[in-house]
Each structure stands twice: as C-alpha cells, then as structure tokens.
Amino acid sequence: MSTLEKNMSLTGEAPKNINTIQKLGTVIGMLGLFIIVLAGFNVDLPNKGIWLTIALTALTGGIILFAHGSYKHKLEGIKNDGVWFKSISSRGYLAWIAGIALTGFYIVLYFFAELLGLGIDGAANTGVIALFDPLSRILSGNAASQWFVYGTLYTIAIIAFGVKFIRKYKHNRYEQLRTLSVMFFQTAFAFMIPELMARLNSDDFSLPYNDLKNMWPLNYYAFDQWRIDQFINAETIGLVFLIFGILSIFVVSPILTYKYGKRWYCSWVCGCGGLAETAGDSFRQLSDKSMSAWKVERWVIHSVLVFSVLMTTAVISTYLGYDDTKYWLTKDVFLIGVAVFLGVLFALIWYFKKEELAKDAKYGAIGYLVIILSLIAIHYLSGKELFLFEAGKLRSFYGFLIGSVFSGVIGTGFYPIFGNRVWCRMGCPMAAILGMQQRLFSKFRITTNGGQCISCGNCSTYCEMGIDVRAYAQKGENIVRSSCVGCGVCSAVCPRGVLKLENGSMNGRIDSNEILLGNDVDLMDLVNKN
Amino acid sequence: MEHIVIIGNGISGVTAARHIRKLSDKKITIISSETEHFFSRTALMYIYMGHMKYEHTKPYEDYFWKKNRIELRQGFVKSVFPKKKKLLFSDGETLHYDKLIIAVGSKSNKFGWPGQDLAGVQGLYSKQDLDSLEKYAPNNKTCKRAVIVGGGLIGIELAEMLNTRNIPVTFLVRENSFWDGVLPKGESEMLNRHIKNHHIDLRLGTNLKEILSDENGKARAVVIQETGEELPCDIVGLTAGVSPNVDFLKDSGIELGRGVKVNRSLETNVEDVYAIGDCAEQHEPIGNRRPIEAVWYTGRMMGETLAQTICGNPLEYKPGHWFNSAKFFDIEYQTYGWVFANKKEYEEHFHWKHEDDTKCITVSYHKESNLFLGINTFGLRMRHEIFDRWLSEKRDIHFVMENLSKANFDPEFYKKFEGQVLAAFNNQIVPV
Numbered sequence: 031m032s033t034l035e036k037n038m039s040l041t042g043e044a045p046k047n048i049n050t051i052q053k054l055g056t057v058i059g060m061l062g063l064f065i066i067v068l069a070g071f072n073v074d075l076p077n078k079g080i081w082l083t084i085a086l087t088a089l090t091g092g093i094i095l096f097a098h099g100s101y102k103h104k105l106e107g108i109k110n111d112g113v114w115f116k117s118i119s120s121r122g123y124l125a126w127i128a129g130i131a132l133t134g135f136y137i138v139l140y141f142f143a144e145l146l147g148l149g150i151d152g153a154a155n156t157g158v159i160a161l162f163d164p165l166s167r168i169l170s171g172n173a174a175s176q177w178f179v180y181g182t183l184y185t186i187a188i189i190a191f192g193v194k195f196i197r198k199y200k201h202n203r204y205e206q207l208r209t210l211s212v213m214f215f216q217t218a219f220a221f222m223i224p225e226l227m228a229r230l231n232s233d234d235f236s237l238p239y240n241d242l243k244n245m246w247p248l249n250y251y252a253f254d255q256w257r258i259d260q261f262i263n264a265e266t267i268g269l270v271f272l273i274f275g276i277l278s279i280f281v282v283s284p285i286l287t288y289k290y291g292k293r294w295y296c297s298w299v300c301g302c303g304g305l306a307e308t309a310g311d312s313f314r315q316l317s318d319k320s321m322s323a324w325k326v327e328r329w330v331i332h333s334v335l336v337f338s339v340l341m342t343t344a345v346i347s348t349y350l351g352y353d354d355t356k357y358w359l360t361k362d363v364f365l366i367g368v369a370v371f372l373g374v375l376f377a378l379i380w381y382f383k384k385e386e387l388a389k390d391a392k393y394g395a396i397g398y399l400v401i402i403l404s405l406i407a408i409h410y411l412s413g414k415e416l417f418l419f420e421a422g423k424l425r426s427f428y429g430f431l432i433g434s435v436f437s438g439v440i441g442t443g444f445y446p447i448f449g450n451r452v453w454c455r456m457g458c459p460m461a462a463i464l465g466m467q468q469r470l471f472s473k474f475r476i477t478t479n480g481g482q483c484i485s486c487g488n489c490s491t492y493c494e495m496g497i498d499v500r501a502y503a504q505k506g507e508n509i510v511r512s513s514c515v516g517c518g519v520c521s522a523v524c525p526r527g528v529l530k531l532e533n534g535s536m537n538g539r540i541d542s543n544e545i546l547l548g549n550d551v552d553l554m555d556l557v558n559k560n
Numbered sequence: 561m562e563h564i565v566i567i568g569n570g571i572s573g574v575t576a577a578r579h580i581r582k583l584s585d586k587k588i589t590i591i592s593s594e595t596e597h598f599f600s601r602t603a604l605m606y607i608y609m610g611h612m613k614y615e616h617t618k619p620y621e622d623y624f625w626k627k628n629r630i631e632l633r634q635g636f637v638k639s640v641f642p643k644k645k646k647l648l649f650s651d652g653e654t655l656h657y658d659k660l661i662i663a664v665g666s667k668s669n670k671f672g673w674p675g676q677d678l679a680g681v682q683g684l685y686s687k688q689d690l691d692s693l694e695k696y697a698p699n700n701k702t703c704k705r706a707v708i709v710g711g712g713l714i715g716i717e718l719a720e721m722l723n724t725r726n727i728p729v730t731f732l733v734r735e736n737s738f739w740d741g742v743l744p745k746g747e748s749e750m751l752n753r754h755i756k757n758h759h760i761d762l763r764l765g766t767n768l769k770e771i772l773s774d775e776n777g778k779a780r781a782v783v784i785q786e787t788g789e790e791l792p793c794d795i796v797g798l799t800a801g802v803s804p805n806v807d808f809l810k811d812s813g814i815e816l817g818r819g820v821k822v823n824r825s826l827e828t829n830v831e832d833v834y835a836i837g838d839c840a841e842q843h844e845p846i847g848n849r850r851p852i853e854a855v856w857y858t859g860r861m862m863g864e865t866l867a868q869t870i871c872g873n874p875l876e877y878k879p880g881h882w883f884n885s886a887k888f889f890d891i892e893y894q895t896y897g898w899v900f901a902n903k904k905e906y907e908e909h910f911h912w913k914h915e916d917d918t919k920c921i922t923v924s925y926h927k928e929s930n931l932f933l934g935i936n937t938f939g940l941r942m943r944h945e946i947f948d949r950w951l952s953e954k955r956d957i958h959f960v961m962e963n964l965s966k967a968n969f970d971p972e973f974y975k976k977f978e979g980q981v982l983a984a985f986n987n988q989i990v991p992v
Contacts, residue, residue: 105757106918107890111724112610201890203973320621479969480944482885482894484856485571485619486603491612500619521971523611525887527894527941530969544582547944549861550878553868 051099059092069161070146079164086182090190097194106201108523110492118446119312125446133443140434143176170228181221184305188216191308198311204518204531208297212304219243220301237264240271243299245278247338248460250433254425255349284467290533291474292464293516300460302453305442306494307517310450314494314519317449323496327456327513328390334432335462336398340405341428343368344421365416369406372399383470386540432457451494455513465512473533474516475540476509478502480547483528489520503528506546510539563587564870565647565657567637571856572837573663574598575863576870581628583871588629589655591647593636595687597622601665602856604690605717609724614687640812642830659870662809662820662828662835663863666802666854669710673798675771680779681796684718693721696778696795700727703794707731707782709768710800711738713886716751718797719760720889730761730791732768732784734800744901744922746911747938751888753917758889771796802854804839817841819852824876826866834870836862846879848898855884881951882934883944891918896947897934899924907933910957910988912981914939921981925957932960940977941969961985 048056065085068075075081101109117124138145147157155163159174162182166174192213199205220241227237238257246252252275261268286294296303343365350361376399379387387395409416417424441453454461468474476499483506489499495513499520502509509520509529521529544557564580566573569592577588590598603617625632636650640660647655668683670676680696682689697703706722708715711733719729735741738755740748755762767785774780781792804819815821815829819841826834837859842851849858861879868875885894899922903909908927913920919939925932932955935947946967950960965978 105890108611110609110611114613115610202971203975204971207973477969479941480948481857481860481883482944484602484885485600486606487600487612487616487619488603488606491616504619518971525892526885527892527969530941531972544579545864546857546860547948548857548880548883549864550875551880552878553865553875556873557864557868 049099051102052096053099055092055094055096055099057092058088058095062086062088062090062092066158066161070158072147072157075161078161082161082164085161086186090186093190094193097197100194101197101200109198110523113312113315119315121316121447129444129446132445133439136434136438136443139176139180140438146176146179148176149173166225169222169225172228178225181225184301185216185221187309188301188304189213191311192304195308195311199522202518202522205522208518209307211298212300212307215243215299216301216304235264236260237268237271241301242271242274244301245283245295245460246275247335247342247463248300248302248458250338250341250428250459253342253346255345258349283464287464287467288472291472291514291516292461292468292512293474293514293531295464296454296461296515297517302437302441302458303515306445306450306454310442310445310494313445313450315449315491316447317451317455317494317496319490319493319496319498321498324498325390327496329394330456331458331462331465332394332398334436334457335459336402337428337432338459339368339372340402340417341421341424344416344419345425347416348421365406365409369403372402379470386470432459449494449496451496451515454515455495461513461515468514469510469512471536473536473539474510475532475534476502476514476520477530477532477534478506478508479526479528479530481506481549482526484526486525488523488525489529492519492523494519499529506541506543508539508541561585561587562658563589563656564659564661565655566590566661566663567647568592568663568665568837568839569594569598569632570601570663570665570837570859571598572665572859572863573661575860576661576663576836576867577630577863578628579864579867580870581630583867583873586871587631589631589633589657591633591635591637591655593634593650596632596634597625599687601685604684604687605721607690608693608721638808640809640814640833642813642833645832658832660833661866661870662806662814662833662839663837663859664805664808664839666838667805668714668798669801669803670798671800673709673768673770675773675779676798678771678773678779678796679777680794681771681798683798683802684714684721685802693795697722697725697727699725703727705730705791705793706795706797707791707793708797708799709782710798711735711764712799712801713739714802715797715799716755716888718799719755720758723758723760728761730763730793731755732766732782733762733764734767736765738762738764740901742901743936744899744903744909744911746913747920747922747936748901750913750917750920750938751891754889754891802838804841804852806839817851824878825869825874826862826877827869834866836866846877847882849879849882857884881948883947891939892941893936893938894940894942895934895936896942896944897924897932897951899934899936910961910985912984914977914980919977923957923960923985925960930956930958932957935960943967943969 062085065081114120118128144150147155147159149155155173159176159179162174162179165182166172166178192209195209196206224239224241227240231237238260251257261272283295297307347361347364350359350364351357352360354360376395405417436457437453441457444452483503485500485504487500489503493499494517495515497509497511497514499509516531518531521531545554564586566577566589569590573590577590580586580588597618598620599614599617600619603612606612607614607617635653637647638650639648641648645657647657666685668685675681682692697706705728707730708718709732711731715731719731722729737745737748738751752762752764769783769785771779772781772783779793779796781790782796783790806816806820809816809820813830814833819839820828820835821843822828822835822840823843826836826840828835838854840862845851858879862877865875865877881897883896887893900907906926907924910923911920921940922936924934932950935942961982964981965976968976968978
C-alpha cells in the first residue's frame, strides 16, 4: 500500500521489529556463517573439526533460536503478520541482498568450485571445502567436495528452518508431519545413507552416489552410462538399486500419485521441495498468480520434460549395442520401445481424458509427440545423429541449462524475488509427469466447502505454486491442478474453513458450479446443469 | 442495446454483472466511488496486518472487466431520477440507464455520540476507512491507545488488526458478554477469554458517553458512560454494526425503510429499479433471516438471482438453509442452520467445549421432535454440503451426533473430537 511506503517514521512498525531472542539468534547464526566465510578467504583455522562444529552448530542454533523468539509468546494460529512489511519477505533491500548472495553462491558452486577451495587433480582441499573435510572423513572416509559442502549446508537448512516451520504451524499437524518427513528424507536418504554407502567402495567395488528417493527425470543423470556400468558391476546390490530406480518411476510413483496426488513426493519427500518448504517458506507469497504466468508455466515445464525425455533416450541409446545375440535390449529395441510407449500413453490419454484437456494442452501434446516421433524417424531414415545432436552434447547442455542454471541458480538463488517454487513450477520434469497424472488420474483434490468462501485471497497469496486458489474457491469448485504440490497452506490460512486437501472418489472430483451451494435449489440445478 | 447500470462494485453488484454477461449481451456499467476495481472487503484487515497487499484482495485481474465488456466508471452518484431513468453524479455528469441495480452496501452506524465526527473517529468498512486507519494508527508511537466501540464482528477484527502493530486496545462492549445477542452463552464467554488472552482490554457492559476533541479537532479521549472515566486515545473505532448506505435515494421516489425496500424478486417500488446486497431490505423477512442481510454470500446470491430475472428468467430470491462463518483472532467459527443465543421456546441446546478453551460446539434441536435445527462450531471445521443435506432431510439430533465425523472438514491428521462430543451428548439426559 502506498501509504505505508510514505511512512518515514524511524520507530519501525511493530510487526517489523525483532525481539531480544531474535537478535541473539541472528548474532549466533551470523557467527556460524562468518566462520565459513573466513575459511573461504583461506584464513588458516587450526583444528578444522572444532571450527566446523562451532560453525554448523551456531548456524543451526541461530536459526532455531530465532524461530523460538518469533513464536514462543504467540498463541496457536496463522503467523503472517507483517509479511508484506518486512524487507526480506516483500522484495525489499534485504531480499535483494539475499538473492544476489544466493545466486552468487550457486554460480561459484556449479562453475567455479575451485574458488571454494576444491583441490584440483588430487591436490588437498583448501578454503571452505577443507573446513568440511573432517566431517566428510567421518562419514564417507574421503575428503570433502563442493557437493559435500553443499549437501551439508542444504541438510542443515532443511532441518533448522524445518524446526522453524513446525513452530510456526504448531496448531497444524498436517504441516508438522509433512515437514518432519522432508527433514527425515533429506537427512537420511539424500545425505547420510549415500555418504555411508561410499564407505563400501574399494578398488574393485564401487557404487555411484545414490539418493534412493531422487528419481528420474528429476535425477537427469540416473541413466548415464557410468552409473549404469557401476550398478551392473556392483552385482546384486547395484542391480537392486537399479531395479528400484526403474520401479519407482513406473510402479511406485504412479500408485502413490493415484492415491495421494503428487504431494506424496513434492512436499513430503523431495529435497528441492523440502528446501522450498522450509528455508523458502518466507518467500511463498512472492509467486506470480497471473493468468499469463500460468500460461508460461505450462509451456516451459512441459518443454523441459520433453527435453529430458529426448536427452535420456539419446544417452541410453548410445551405450546400447546393435547385436541382439549379446543382449536383448538393443538400440533398435529401445528406440522403438520408447516410441511405442509414448504413442500408447498419448493414445490412452486422448481416448479417456480428451474432454478434460484444454485447447493448448491438446496442441502441446500433439506437437511434442510429433517432434519426438519424427526425430526418431529421421534417425532411422537418414542415419543422422539421434535427435540431430550428439548425445553427450545434449546431455551436457541439459545438465548445464536445466540441472545447474534452472534448478540451482534461478530456482533457489531467486527465492527472495520470484518465490520459493520457481523450479518446481516452471522447470522440474518430475513435477510435470506427476502433475499430468495428478490432473488426469488421481484421487487427490482440494475440496471447496460449499458457499463459505469470502474471496479474501489469503489462499492465492500464500500459494507457492502461483495457483489462483480463490478463483476456484469462490466458484465453489474443487481445485484440481497439475502444479499443486499439496503443501496445505491454502487450507491453513483460510479464515473461513473453506479448503481441505483430500483423497476421494474420482467421480465428481472436478465440479464447476455457476451457482454455489446455499442459494435457491432450483436455480442451482437450472444453471449448474449446463 | 439495453443498458444495465449497477451502482456499487462490491460482491453483489459484481456478481450480478458477471451473471448478466454470461446470460446476455446487454451493455453493463458498474459505478463506484470507492475503488477502481472490485476488491474483497472482507480482506481489508489483512492489508493492515501485512498478510496481503491491496492488489491481492482483487478477485479478478484488471483485464477481466474489459474482456467481459463490463464498463467501470468511477464517480459518486448524488441522485437518481427514476422517471427520466437518469443518474446525476456529484461532478454534474449524468448517465442514462434502462435498468438500474442498487448495490451500494452499507455504512458504519453512528448513534449520535458527541464527537462521533471528529478526525480519528472511524468505522471499518471501506477502502477509505483503511487509508484513514493507516494515517491515524500506523504504529504505537503515533497511536498510543485505540478505543473500539461495539462488540461485533468488525470490532473484534479491528482489535486483532491494531494488536498486530502492538497498539494497546480498549474494547468497549455494550453487552455483558461478547456478541451474546447472536452466540449462546458458552461460546460467547469462551471468546471473552480468548480476547483477553490477546491482551485486549475488554470492557463488558460498558457504553461510550462521548468522544473528546483536542485543539485540532482530532479525538484525544473517550468518556465512559457508566464510570465517567476518561480514557486517552488516538483513534476511536466505531464498530456498532452497519446500516444501508441509502441517503442519496431519499428524494428519488424509491421506497426506503432502513434500506431499499424490495420484494422477493428484488424489485423496488419503481419499475426497472432493483436493489441487492447489504442495502436491500425485504418487505417480509425470509424464514428466520433478517430483512436486511449484511453478509458476503447473501449479496452474492442476490446477484446470482437478479441476473436471471433481468435476463428474462424471472426468479425470486430464495436462499437455502442459513449458514455463515467468521474468525475471532485465532478461532474459526462456522454455523449451519439456526442456533439462537436466547433459546426459542421449542429449542434445546447441547453444548460441548474442549478443555483447551479454543474449541466448542453448540447443537440446537427441537425439544419435542428432536429435529436437528442447527450447529455452531468453534475451532472445528464442518462440511457445508453435509449439513445442508441433513437440514433438508430433516434429520434428528441423534443421527447428527452419531454421524458428526462425516461432516468434519478439518485438515488431515487433525485430532478428532467427535467421540468426546458424542460421549458427552449421551451422558446428558436427553428429553425423548
């Protein structure tokens, strides 16, 4: 509001002030960060193990103490006072500082890891990465890498801000359980288990770093040749992992998504989602809710999915042979298999769900299918490189553009500007697949409670996926959107108890009402019939 | 082409416009002197509290109106001349209509208190009220204390708002318990305690005598009727209800009571002039409903209904079973059917309260027939559809209590209380 910005008072609005405990938390947390930054300047800290312990404890403790100061004296309820007054959560100065710092961190992490002190060609680590060596040696027995540093900080962020989120929603068990779940999956599956598994590796046995919950296509390198080779060479255990990975995609995920919607993954399990829901929670209101943003979202995310399918198909086909006497799965079998699978999937959706697809979704689906099939056809007819590019180049281009720039630099670095789910909404190919299923073939929906909606807009404002929830609620219509990750915050912030996340019957899941419950029954029947 | 002119861009007027557009190609103009675009009045509080910005309160994006050929006109209608089918604006301009829909909403009540028109004395209804609040109560340095007069839904919202900026609030409530004209005793008393838990200086059974002015014509204190106490303050919120905003129609020939008098078809005494929403007053109340219903959804329903009539499908306004909801600080409230604060002679109540003092239920049923009449819930969400059906099916109280869990609408994994409620119900002596 313009009147607020004109207020030149130096006393500060009450919701913006921070109390003594919050100040203390900030000091402690910044101290932890400061030690890590010092290490980055190659200040030679003796006894790195102790300094690392101090740094990580201070970082975690600072955040948790800040949360304690924020919510200790508050009664159970919604805690959004002053969100749009605070600089950090309303794209103010602090938000820009944080955004720039995060973006810079991601650029260094992905492209200039030596600046963090990564030892090149077997040299010892220095700087920040050396600071993390002691912890890495305890877990995996190896020196740290930039990815270990990142993984550790990532896990700490999810745990510490997870505690904050749980305190913020102390009245809401759905939010609490969901947060405990992402904290667990990050700590155990993404961090501890793979690090400890690395201990099994020796000269004649090695497993790739394997986060069991990180499924293809979010994990775009899942079917890279070196990983498959390692899995196969690791015999039983490797094959178990490989088969689990494939089953997750084609069996586990479809079943869970059918029963619970994509939320089972996106807001209960996934690491990207985990960070967004915890460290990113303060930025959820920044997502763009306009119709135009939705249009962009649908084209971009599905293009990424197509790109990822193409890339993976190309990569796999490079290491498959032509001779079916050696192994049944030859390059030809695989390519024709992919074409048939996509064709059948398309035909099934078209046959059963055509009525539910919007015009642009139909165009998009036909267009993408034609592109994929014709690329495979060109390959056979003219003998050109599959998909016109060399698979390795396609793979590294994907890794750079989608894996690094989109998911990291933009997806997380820009949290304080574009909101916390930009990657999940616009870029994640896994979200695209789950979303398609959620929209067309799932029991999940957000139920609108009859005619109780007062169009206040809290639900839309706090939807991190940029869904205009109110547009449905004020029509008395259930919310069935492919992008919904089921975070449950729309339901939590609703002052009138209008929204409920549910798994129910597929019948009547989407019900568009012109006249809402509560009006003349004849009128409701008359108009809603059409 | 027939020109439909709607005065007022609130939920009633906008709903009518949307549905007329769906049903026809008529020319539609919406007039407002408040804001350029429709916004949700119920969300004003969240702007002050920093939960939302003004643009978030707009249910439709700005391109919506042009796309749907709904003309928006900013201006204040001074008079209506039904014989000439003409409106006169305060700037002297005029506008011709073929059909006129009056959807001007309400204004805050003032009961003739001395000092009620001073600067810093205001209601909380319009966008302008919010701007004024931001001016006089931006923080607790400029506003060292606020006094709120009138214990209803808007009063408690205003208290919650000021509280978020750490402005001390004294809340004068005429009744002996908060909103006890509407809520049964157990609920009302639970809310008294909840209000006090938020450090509001709640004064029950207390009336305003007068508001004192400083040398600049701004409120500086209030005087309390009962004790004569003088309470220094920087802002006074008058929240003793609202009434129809119809002064500009006094000489128009359109019949007025407290609001614009309408029949069941929402027609006024003048042909081609209709009234809907907060400003409409039914000649005869519908069922237990009040003749003037200043509720969000009734405004919407009148808009839905009137659009049919105007587009050639004459319909009467026939609202279904009563329902409503609100939120008191952290406690959500829903109601379905009728639960009267002062029991009607045929009515029996069952009341259950959770030990944490933030959740309770009151169920009303017929003494003799055990017919289920209505339910109030606090801190528990219920399903509108289920209660609407049970009311239509005329279920008895035992059926409702035994099936209460089917109506639960709380988020997943929430603790369930239906078992406790049913046990408590079965333990009391129920007249058969």
